[in-house]
Amino acid sequence: KAGVTQTPRYLIKTRGQQVTLSCSPISGHRSVSWYQQTPGQGLQFLFEYFSETQRNKGNFPGRFSGRQFSNSRSEMNVSTLELGDSALYLCASSLHSQGQGNTEAFFGQGTRLTVV
Amino acid sequence: TQLLEQSPQFLSIQEGENLTVYCNSSSVFSSLQWYRQEPGEGPVLLVTVVTGGEVKKLKRLTFQFGDARKDSSLHITAAQPGDTGLYLCAGVTNSNSGYALNFGKGTSLLVTP
Numbered sequence: 599k600a601g602v603t604q605t606p607r608y609l610i611k612t613r614g615q616q617v618t619l620s621c622s623p624i625s626g627h628r629s630v631s632w633y634q635q636t637p638g639q640g641l642q643f644l645f646e647y648f649s650e651t652q653r654n655k656g657n658f659p660g661r662f663s664g665r666q667f668s669n670s671r672s673e674m675n676v677s678t679l680e681l682g683d684s685a686l687y688l689c690a691s692s693l694h695s696q697g698q699g700n701t702e703a704f705f706g707q708g709t710r711l712t713v714v
Numbered sequence: 715t716q717l718l719e720q721s722p723q724f725l726s727i728q729e730g731e732n733l734t735v736y737c738n739s740s741s742v743f744s745s746l747q748w749y750r751q752e753p754g755e756g757p758v759l760l761v762t763v764v765t766g767g768e769v770k771k772l773k774r775l776t777f778q779f780g781d782a783r784k785d786s787s788l789h790i791t792a793a794q795p796g797d798t799g800l801y802l803c804a805g806v807t808n809s810n811s812g813y814a815l816n817f818g819k820g821t822s823l824l825v826t827p
Contacts, residue, residue, distance in 0.1 A: 602756070631815065640819035641757070641802065654814055688756050690815075703747075703815065705756025 600625065602691050602706035610712045616677040619709045623670050623691030630672040631703065632664060635686040644687075647672055679713045686710050717741050718805055718818035726824045730792055735821045737803035738785045743816075744806050746779055746786045751800040751820070793825045 603622040611617050623630050632644040643656040647666035666672045670691075676683055690703035718739045727733055737746070745764045749757035761770050763779035763786060770777045774797075776789040786803055802820045 633817075641804075641817035643814050643816065646814075656814065690756070702759050702762070705758070707754065707756050 602689060602704050604687075604689055604706035604709050606709060607707065608710045608712075610714060611679050612714055613679055613681060615679050616675065617679060617711065619674045619676075619687055619689075619711070621672045621674070621689035621691075621706060623672070623689075624704055627691040627693050627704075628670055629692040630666055630670065631690045631692070632672070632674050633688045633690065634658075635688055635708070636684075641688070644674070676711075681713050684711060684713045717816040718803055720801075720803060720818035720821050722821060723819070724822050724824075726826070727793055729794055729825055729827050731825075733790050733793060733823070735788045735790075735801055735823075736785070737787065737818055739805060740784065741805065741807070741816075742783050744783075744808050746783070747804045747806065747815070748777055748786070748788055749802040749804065751802060752798075757800075757802055793823075795825045795827055798823055798825050 602624055605620045621630055629648045631646040633641050634644055635641045644658055644662055645655045645664050646653045650666045661677045664674045686708045688705050688708040690705045692703050718737055721736045745762055747762045748760045750760055751757040761772055761777045763770055763777055766781045766783045768779045774791045778787045790797055800820045800822050802817050804815045804817045807814050
């Protein structure tokens with residue numbers, strides 16, 4: 599079956615702009631989580647969506663937001679981009695919510711965002 | 715704040731050598747996962763450990779979860795160039811505010827022929 603698909607793979611934006619990233623989970627998976635990966639901070643949890651509801655949110659400013667659609671596809675939006683937002687943004691899909699036992703998370707290849 | 719500290723940060727060894735990577739925390743986790751990430755790819759789950767003191771083996775990889783469920787180690791026997799990658803540990807916390815997967819910064823492993 600197809601894996602987790604993230605689009606676009608690469609993106610260059612200017613400070614102050616906003617950006618929307620997309621994630622299509624594995625068919626049948628209802629949970630989508632988003633992470634930011636940087637060399638300095640590593641992988642940091644942004645938020646998790648399950649059945650169109652945000653279940654948990656990491657310690658990121660309100661400029662970072664997301665949503666999930668009825669087909670489980672998810673989007674992540676970052677407004678008023680800052681240079682420090684340059685990172686690899688990864689999404690992971692799971693069959694169940696991660697809170698339900700040890701559900702395996704399947705990661706996409708990520709979107710490499712560069713803010714100039 | 716990083717809940718999980720991984721060491722060493724970088725490791726460069728020759729093919730055939732053994733190595734151990736450590737993942738430590740002051741927090742207790744309901745379970746702990748190990749992932750491997752190759753350049754340009756997302757992390758891929760290797761194993762999940764749940765019970766304190768648990769040991770799991772995956773071919774040449776041995777994973778151990780500490781008795782208090784705060785730390786873990788990954789031991790690779792007879793490393794091969796194909797083991798090269800970023801090894802990440804992630805602790806699962808599940809509270810009233812929901813689920814979160816807390817990653818360490820990773821150990822970057824290079825195995826040379």
